[in-house]
Amino acid sequence: MKSYSSTSMQREKLRLVYICMIAVVVAFICTLWMMNRIDRTELKKTQLFWNGYAKLFYESTGSWIGLEDRLQHDRYMISGYKSLSIIVYDKDAITEIATLFIKRNTDKDARKIAVLSNGSIVGYTQVSNTAQKLISMRMVLPPLLLAMLIYSIGLWVIQRSHNVSKQTERRIAALIGERASLSANNRIDGDKQLTDALDQIDGLVQRVERLETVRRTMVADIAHELRTPIAVMRTQLDHAIQEGLPLPLARTVSLHDETLRLTKLVRDLQELSLAESGHLSLSKSWFSLTALAAAVAETLVVQSDEHTIQATVHMEHDIRIYADEARIRQIIINLIGNALQHARHELRIELSLEAGYAELTIIDDGLGIEEEELAFVFDRFYRGAGQARASKRGSGLGLGLAIAKQFAHAHSGTLDVSSSYGKGAAFTLSLPIIKD
Numbered sequence: 001m002k003s004y005s006s007t008s009m010q011r012e013k014l015r016l017v018y019i020c021m022i023a024v025v026v027a028f029i030c031t032l033w034m035m036n037r038i039d040r041t042e043l044k045k046t047q048l049f050w051n052g053y054a055k056l057f058y059e060s061t062g063s064w065i066g067l068e069d070r071l072q073h074d075r076y077m078i079s080g081y082k083s084l085s086i087i088v089y090d091k092d093a094i095t096e097i098a099t100l101f102i103k104r105n106t107d108k109d110a111r112k113i114a115v116l117s118n119g120s121i122v123g124y125t126q127v128s129n130t131a132q133k134l135i136s137m138r139m140v141l142p143p144l145l146l147a148m149l150i151y152s153i154g155l156w157v158i159q160r161s162h163n164v165s166k167q168t169e170r171r172i173a174a175l176i177g178e179r180a181s182l183s184a185n186n187r188i189d190g191d192k193q194l195t196d197a198l199d200q201i202d203g204l205v206q207r208v209e210r211l212e213t214v215r216r217t218m219v220a221d222i223a224h225e226l227r228t229p230i231a232v233m234r235t236q237l238d239h240a241i242q243e244g245l246p247l248p249l250a251r252t253v254s255l256h257d258e259t260l261r262l263t264k265l266v267r268d269l270q271e272l273s274l275a276e277s278g279h280l281s282l283s284k285s286w287f288s289l290t291a292l293a294a295a296v297a298e299t300l301v302v303q304s305d306e307h308t309i310q311a312t313v314h315m316e317h318d319i320r321i322y323a324d325e326a327r328i329r330q331i332i333i334n335l336i337g338n339a340l341q342h343a344r345h346e347l348r349i350e351l352s353l354e355a356g357y358a359e360l361t362i363i364d365d366g367l368g369i370e371e372e373e374l375a376f377v378f379d380r381f382y383r384g385a386g387q388a389r390a391s392k393r394g395s396g397l398g399l400g401l402a403i404a405k406q407f408a409h410a411h412s413g414t415l416d417v418s419s420s421y422g423k424g425a426a427f428t429l430s431l432p433i434i435k436d
Contacts, residue, residue: 009162016154020147027143034241039129046084047127051113054088054125059117064088068098075100081129088115089124097123142237153226156266160273226265229258268399272380275406282324282410289319289328289358289433290351296332297349300340309343315351319358321433327407328431331415334400335362335427342366342425357413358433363426369419377417378405404429 057067067088078084078100086100093112110128114121236251247255274280294313301311321328339347343364350361369377380402401415408415411431419425 009158012158013155016151016158019154020151023150024143024147027146028140031142031241034238038242038244043127043129046129047111047113047125050086050127051115051125054115054123055117058115058122064090064097064123071098071100084127084129087126089126091121091123093124142241146234149230156269163277226262229261232258265399268403272399272403272406275403275410278410280327280406280410282327284322284324286320286322287325289321289360289431290315290317292325292329293332293349293351293360296329297336300333300336301347308345309340310346312346312348314348317351317353319351319353319433321358321431323411323431327410331404331407331429332360334404335360335429338400339364339366339425339427353433354430356432357430360429360431361426363424365424368421368423368425369417370421374417374419378402378415 054067057070058064071086071088078086084101087096088098089095089112090097110126112124112126115123115125233255236247236255240247240251271280294315297311297313301309336347336349339362343366346365348361348363350359350363352359352361378401380399405415408429408431413429413431415430416428417425418428
């Protein structure tokens, strides 16, 4: 089983490498095509410019005499080119009248454009740029960045999937071994024990199927959340390549914002994964939960012209707990932020002591949660059907409540929800306390 998992993981990594290579090739070809198209457009503009230059000289002097000297005098006008040649021919298109070279590597097949004066052809101009095009960083950087992004995300998804599969395999093996041993040692009630074991195995199979569904859904949701920032970054880079100019500050800021969005998504997923696996590090200390909840509420509960929320805070005692203050703050921020998105007019925050636990309850007067949705409220990436109807003031990634619940469990606490559709919802956080 272990060797099969390792082989499967190596196969997935190899497939990911192939996908990255294909993405680099496709992106590089697109970039090269766009750069060549830009160069051809610039060459056409240059050819028309020097044709007009020759026409203006001929009409101002009445002949081609002195054109060679004038081209040499205006040589500075082609200083920005690495390899440009300009040849002016007489009206027979063969006799050279004047030439101007940066490097003598004229393309003999370059287009000759007729110089017209008073409706007659008086000569031809031939402009070519035969410099060898070198691969520059602006052509290579976008494909490499795209490949690195795809590989990083793909590697994380593969590793996560592999870890879930390994945990599931270990649980199945332990359960089968335990139930088999129990059935062998109890001969009298053998049928009942075997039935119980089969029921447990059936339940575990269903759980494995749910985990696989969650894994597939998670990959699809991550891809959905990454699609928008990647599309914005791709668009900005494409524009920069087409314009042939460095990114301006405004576009750089936009790319930075999308990078922060991707970073937040990865960080939230990492913390949620650590909490679910029991490896979340906690920096515990004594602090006042009452003061913390009041401070967060005062910061988040703001009023605007578009929507006014009346907030009521009721805290009976100064309750101190031994916990990770930063993690508890994040739980409270997620709960109050979620309530503000759904509340219509009123938000209540209550803190009380109940049987050795501090209970922080956040209540909103929104549309509430339908009964069939309550079981999925704390699932990652879950956003209920009622969210769109209840609030249009914000849309998250669907990770806030999942993270809050896992952080509560890491502190030996609980996070529960109760709701009646049409009458709002109440989220209750219970944590071990010490009364000051």
